[in-house]
Amino acid sequence: MATLDAPLIVTSRREFDDSFTLERYVTTGGYVALKKALTMFPEAVASEVDTASLLGRGGAGFPAGRKWSMLRKSPISYLVVNGDESEPATFKDHYLIERDPHQLIEGVIIAAYALQVSQAFIFLRGEFALGLERVQQAVNDAYAHGALGPKIFGSAFSLDLVVHPGAGAYICGEETSLIEALEGKRGFPRIKPPFFPAVTGLYGEPTVVNNIETLSNLPWIVNNGGAAFAALGGGRSTGTRLFALAGRVKNPGVFEIEMVKNTFRDLIYDPRLGGGILGDRAIKAIIPGGVSAPWFGPELLDLPLGQDEVAEKGSMLGSGSIVVMDETSCAVRATWRIVKFFSRESCGQCTPCREGSGWLERVLYRLEHGGGRVEDLDLLLDLSDNISPGLTWPPQQTTICVLGPSIPSSINSAITMFKDEFLEHVHHGGCPHD
Amino acid sequence: MSYFDDNRRARVDELLTLYPRVRSAMLPLLHLVQEQDGYLTDEGMGEVARLTNTTIAEVRGTASFYDMFHLEPVGRYVVGICTNIACMLVGGDELLEHATRTLGCPVGGTSEDGLFTLEETECLADCDIAPVVQINHRYVRTTTPDTFDQVAEDLRAGRRGEEIPPHGTLIRVRRSGGLRADHDEIIAERATAKSAREARSSQESK
Numbered sequence: 001m002a003t004l005d006a007p008l009i010v011t012s013r014r015e016f017d018d019s020f021t022l023e024r025y026v027t028t029g030g031y032v033a034l035k036k037a038l039t040m041f042p043e044a045v046a047s048e049v050d051t052a053s054l055l056g057r058g059g060a061g062f063p064a065g066r067k068w069s070m071l072r073k074s075p076i077s078y079l080v081v082n083g084d085e086s087e088p089a090t091f092k093d094h095y096l097i098e099r100d101p102h103q104l105i106e107g108v109i110i111a112a113y114a115l116q117v118s119q120a121f122i123f124l125r126g127e128f129a130l131g132l133e134r135v136q137q138a139v140n141d142a143y144a145h146g147a148l149g150p151k152i153f154g155s156a157f158s159l160d161l162v163v164h165p166g167a168g169a170y171i172c173g174e175e176t177s178l179i180e181a182l183e184g185k186r187g188f189p190r191i192k193p194p195f196f197p198a199v200t201g202l203y204g205e206p207t208v209v210n211n212i213e214t215l216s217n218l219p220w221i222v223n224n225g226g227a228a229f230a231a232l233g234g235g236r237s238t239g240t241r242l243f244a245l246a247g248r249v250k251n252p253g254v255f256e257i258e259m260v261k262n263t264f265r266d267l268i269y270d271p272r273l274g275g276g277i278l279g280d281r282a283i284k285a286i287i288p289g290g291v292s293a294p295w296f297g298p299e300l301l302d303l304p305l306g307q308d309e310v311a312e313k314g315s316m317l318g319s320g321s322i323v324v325m326d327e328t329s330c331a332v333r334a335t336w337r338i339v340k341f342f343s344r345e346s347c348g349q350c351t352p353c354r355e356g357s358g359w360l361e362r363v364l365y366r367l368e369h370g371g372g373r374v375e376d377l378d379l380l381l382d383l384s385d386n387i388s389p390g391l392t393w394p395p396q397q398t399t400i401c402v403l404g405p406s407i408p409s410s411i412n413s414a415i416t417m418f419k420d421e422f423l424e425h426v427h428h429g430g431c432p433h434d
Numbered sequence: 435m436s437y438f439d440d441n442r443r444a445r446v447d448e449l450l451t452l453y454p455r456v457r458s459a460m461l462p463l464l465h466l467v468q469e470q471d472g473y474l475t476d477e478g479m480g481e482v483a484r485l486t487n488t489t490i491a492e493v494r495g496t497a498s499f500y501d502m503f504h505l506e507p508v509g510r511y512v513v514g515i516c517t518n519i520a521c522m523l524v525g526g527d528e529l530l531e532h533a534t535r536t537l538g539c540p541v542g543g544t545s546e547d548g549l550f551t552l553e554e555t556e557c558l559a560d561c562d563i564a565p566v567v568q569i570n571h572r573y574v575r576t577t578t579p580d581t582f583d584q585v586a587e588d589l590r591a592g593r594r595g596e597e598i599p600p601h602g603t604l605i606r607v608r609r610s611g612g613l614r615a616d617h618d619e620i621i622a623e624r625a626t627a628k629s630a631r632e633a634r635s636s637q638e639s640k
Binding site: 094 | 458502520560561603631
């Protein structure tokens with residue numbers, strides 16, 4: 001059974017149908033943290049976030065406090081919120097955007113105050129039509145409420161917040177690509193170094209980019225203190241986290257649970273959470289952390305949901321998405337579909353990713369649809385090795401961004417775990433599951 | 435003669451003042467063009483080029499990068515069905531296949547009556563109600579062939595207009611005015627805050 005006694009930090013309003021309105025927000029403790037933060041020194045607010053050891057919830061898991069402190073020495077021009085959630089099977093930011101936009105906005109204002117930034121942008125996926133409406137309405141209401149604009153709540157702090165729509169490109173979740181899109185260009189990731197937008201960000205100026213869920217934690221941290229947040233979870237993984245559970249489970253959804261205290265098995269099987277597998281079948285494999293992550297077999301179900309715990313076993317918690325495949329799911333088809341996704345979404349700047357993803361997709365297509373050869377398995381691994389030499393985890397990089405090196409993860413996992421199934425596809429002349 | 439109609443003119447003016455640099459308004463402006471014309475017309479892209487001090491080639495080059503922008507005419511309703519991993523595992527491909535028959539057009543095509551365009555999409559981040567279907571970027575939350583057919587029939591009969599408005603992801607997004615803080619004032623404020631911060635840290639180091 002899962003341990004569910006931790007407080008709900010970012011989904012505390014989940015029982016309310018009107019959780020997205022200003023009225024509901026302020027009657028449930030909203031904007032209290034902001035008022036408190038405004039009475040503190042900005043560096044004291046930042047220090048609480050440091051104490052909380054809040055890891056970024058976007059995918060890379062970089063400590064938010066450290067991201068900020070790298071910058072605090074020089075003035076920062078812009079705060080940009082990454083709401084381009086597009087990692088396949090990740091839908092937890094979508095939940096926060098539609099269901100609790102004021103919590104996000106309060107988090108943005110607190111972060112902007114800590115960083116002493118006067119201009120912030122929330123970049124939202126263009127496909128989130130309702131999300132865009134809700135966040136813009138919440139921004140409008142926050143201005144009217146005195147929480148945004150000049151002299152916030154009578155303090156000396158002012159902030160302008162702009163909601164910016166994307167237009168459909170997975171790569172815009174990569175922060176330098178997102179900045180390009182925000183500058184009105186094609187979303188091409190920028191060459192590193194400089195490694196962080198902190199050095200050269202929006203319009204070439206120092207910029208902090210944080211994820212939706214990361215910032216949504218700030219009101220609670222300011223209200224309760226960084227130490228209370230750090231007391232939850234374990235090791236480097238503090239606090240609670242949203243997990244987006246999808247695939248062949250009875251009750252897919254977004255669940256906020258304490259880090260480390262629960263395992264994959266708890267999340268998938270607890271009747272209050274995933275509720276088990278459709279038809280009570282056996283688990284074949286799980287993909288933790290988004291489709292860039294190496295897969296796990298059922299033998300790792302008792303692994304705790306913590307950043308380091310998952311990393312030690314050679315994968316990542318990444319974006320907080322967990323996809324479950326059962327014994328009826330085809331590993332070749334799943335791999336093909338994931339690689340097809342990367343092939344479609346490759347921005348095209350770097351040859352290994354642009355060309356490699358297409359080649360891999362075509363080889364996987366013929367394996368799944370008939371026409372595969374035994375030597376295709378080696379071919380897939382060889383092509384993968386050209387994108388990410390050595391097929392290590394974390395992956396080596398031959399490209400500007402990490403999209404390319406993410407492609408081999410599922411191929412390498414699937415061939416290692418399900419080699420016989422690949423060979424069966426060759427001998428059967430297509431998918432035996434069909 | 436202005437390209438944008440009166441309804442959108444004010445929103446365009448607002449978008450142009452919203453960003454420190456005008457080119458940042460590119461994507462929202464293109465959304466407005468698509469909202470007005472149904473797709474990105476040459477005339478619309480020309481106007482965006484003029485407004486953002488770019489060329490029409492830069493506008494087209496930018497727009498063509500993004501999946502949501504249509505450079506060719508599309509149906510009144512663009513139906514997107516996800517077949518990415520989470521949807522694939524619970525019948526996304528089968529629903530897409532079914533939709534080609536219901537709507538009468540292949541994937542990537544438009545029905546003869548111009549009502550529907552069908553697209554196979556990548557993950558739409560709503561995977562707990564899978565397979566995910568979006569129509570004009572509104573989640574329809576229909577996961578079976580039967581309920582899908584009902585939605586298509588409703589749209590053919592002119593129902594569900596409120597739930598699924600015409601093109602344009604920003605069609606109901608309005609920023610209420612008078613919001614920008616005075617920029618000079620902010621700069622002065624920042625300078626004061628910075629010197630106070632420096633005074634505090636020099637005191638700490640003593």
